Amino acid sequence: MNTPVGLGPDSVQVEARLLAAGDLLAATLLVTGYPAEVGPGWLEPLLGYPGRLDVSLHIEPVPPAVAADRLRRQRARLESSRRAGAGRGRLDDPETEAAAQDAAELAWRVARGEGRLFRVGLYLTVHAADRAQLAEELSAVRAIAESMLLRCEPATWRAVQGWTSCLPFGVDRLDAKRTFDTAALAACFPFSSPDLPGGEPSQVGPVLLGLNSTGDGLVLWDRFAQENHNSVTLARSGAGKSYLAKLEALRLLYRGVQVLVIDPEDEYARLADAVGGTTVRLGAEGVRINPFDLAPEDEGDRLTHRALFLHGFVSVLLGGPLDAADRAVLDSAILAAYRAAGITADPRTHTRPAPLLADLARSLAETSDPAGPRLAQRLAPYVSGSHRQLFDGPSTQATGGHLTVFSLRAVPEELKGAATMLTLDAAWRAVTDARERRPRLVVIDEAWLLMREEQGARFLYRMAKSVRKRWAGLSVITQDAADLLATDLGRAVVANSATQVLLQQAPQAIGAVAESFGLSAGEAGFLLAAGQGQALLCAGPGRRAAFGCVASPAEHRLVSSDPREAQ
Structure with missing residues (x-):
């Protein structure tokens, strides 16, 4: 005889403002007031709350005809109120004037098809083991909400409805919704880091880099939406720089980006084989460029x-x-x-x-x-x-296709600099191919092999200056920060990289890195103590985010360089 498996608590005891579900108490707060303006990822303080807090966002689209009618009536009410006040000799009400301007602007956007209206309900369910702890958790959550200019009310006599509305059933039993437009609703989603405000996304779109180290939000980055598409990644050996580079390249392939990689250690071969890419193994018998x-x-x-x-x-x-x-x-x-x-x-x-x-x-x-x-x-x-x-x-092999890897592992050490320059030129010829217009990324792993040659460094600098005009980006990855930052050409490559990623640094190099990238003492300390895969993304003044690189098990098998995991 099979014993039935329970899908919920064995009992539920309901009171006016809370309920006991099994061994835990739960109370729900309804968000009834919102700030006038918000930015991307503005719910991050609630999503990163250290206690057990369920945040539920219910969205119901409003048909365009209904939205237009509601906006028309809302504008009429506001205009009537303004005129009535003026007729009685009252001063203009700033809140009414602001609401009227917002309603008019929103009505025009809806009429032009640039946005839509949605009814949105935001509910917070707090869990605790006893009443005293629940009261403390509720107080802390309300304090965070008030700091975000959110007005919260308890779900009095609707504890069950509030609890079930925050369960992953997609059912809104409270129906305490407010009207949002498209931009405001998009800002509610935790799919961008609040530390990295940005403009309009590019045609390629953002890719996931990892989890924000200061909260539970995601760090997504669109290199093709920046003023240039270049990046520089600096880290000591074993910090995870190649892992992150391979992961970004794989996710950019999903977006239709053509990726060309200069790989000194044959680390990208497994990835190329898995996605049907081309591997050009220089130094092997019969392989030439x-x-x-x-x-x-x-x-x-x-x-x-x-x-x-x-x-x-x-x-x-x-x-x-x-x-x-x-x-x-x-x-x-x-x-x-x-x-x-x-x-x-x-x-x-x-x-x-x-x-x-x-x-x-x-x-x-x-x-x-x-x-x-x-x-x-x-x-x-x-x-x-x-x-x-x-x-x-x-030349024996073409460089077409969505992924081309130039492996230099078999090249003699005396020819590594020349072979790196030769493969970089082959990648440049692919980038300048005007017969096919598509976004491209050129990845140079262990770029110090090229930077140690003056002509190679000059070629890399010219490429960094020119690839943006070809809808392409250059990703420079090196473990020798001193060599890159000690020369004028190296510093110029860094200056022409809108995306700068710093992973764990050696104590001997942290001074030069901190000076070159304008790091604070806390940021420098973070890089000294960072674990494998932890990084700091720098994208200009006031645009920095610390994150930990994450990959799915399938992605990890393709991008890991650990010999114990090689298949």
Whole structure:
């Protein structure tokens, strides 16, 4: 014989203003008065209450025809009251005047279809173990509500109706509703952090970063709604920066954003495999990216742009900047290599196969200037020597699709800087592809590999300045805050990032980080004591939020780098 399982308390004892449901007492407060203006996440003080408090929000849409009729009658009553007072010689009532202006503005918005009206009921049920504790909890909740300019009344003789209205049944037994418009109702939902007031969302929309560390609210952030779409993430090793970056990339994929990742440690491969992305494993047998490939951009001289990039790329390969004579010879050799491949400034020739690094070395060796053969000799390891595997053929893999990961784990350490610059250029060519307009994000993990090379740092800076015009964002992630903040180019990259995320910092670096980001003593202390996944989001003066990164079990399996959890 099966014993029935109870779905509720074994007994309910009802009194005038409270009821006993099992071992707990419960009392309900009705919110009958609201402040004139509210901001996003304004219910956070109630939602973050440390005791057991059920907050129930009941919403009933008002049909547009009924809303228009009610607003018309409300405006008529207010205008009648104003005229009656004026006829008796009374001064204007500020509250009546404000209500009349609000009603008129709301009526116009409803008429234009920019908003709707809703009947909203907000109820608070407080639970406690005994009467004394219940009285204390009720007093504390009412104090918080009054500080928010909310007027609360007890549900006298309706304790059962109040209790059931706050249960997850979607039934409003109290029916104590007030009329809200769309903007006011949207501000009631706890789907944005009150610490991060923002403007209109972008076409992409916000993504969840985590739970607010100072309450129970959610921290959602729309990087594409900021003045630029770039971000910089700084943290010590093991603090969870790559975990957060992978989680944001995964959630942006849901939003239709194309993501390109430069991954030094092959951490994003599991994510790419799970979502059907493309992984380009540089250093593996037969995998190459030709630095001479022309970008698919429509404006400007593509050949000149490619020649300028090759100047910087060859400088990185050769271990330092070239002098004026070497640059002149190199420039002539680059153009000669393209001419030998049949590619000129004429756009009709740009579809022909691009030359290779070996063609450049051949052009250098054939020049009459002594600097040419010398440069060709210095390029020999990358043309015919032990480092030729990256450059001894045309590009083997395209960068299309919703997620492309450039894995650099198999690249020799001596080539990491050049390979990072090469893959960053491949990502830039995808960003500048005018054949398809869509939001894009370029993620550079362990960016210090690029910042240690002057040409790489300059390329990264130019990209940070330009990606916004292409509806793209640049996400720079590094564990070496000192290297990023110690150079003018590094500080410029930070300055051009509207989204700045700081995770746990080392004591040796906290001084430079606090000075660069204008952290208070409390914020600096938070970063020193932060656990794994805890972060501080900085988005300008007065716009900061501390949060803890959260992921579902399925997301966690895809983004975790813990070798014990690798499958």
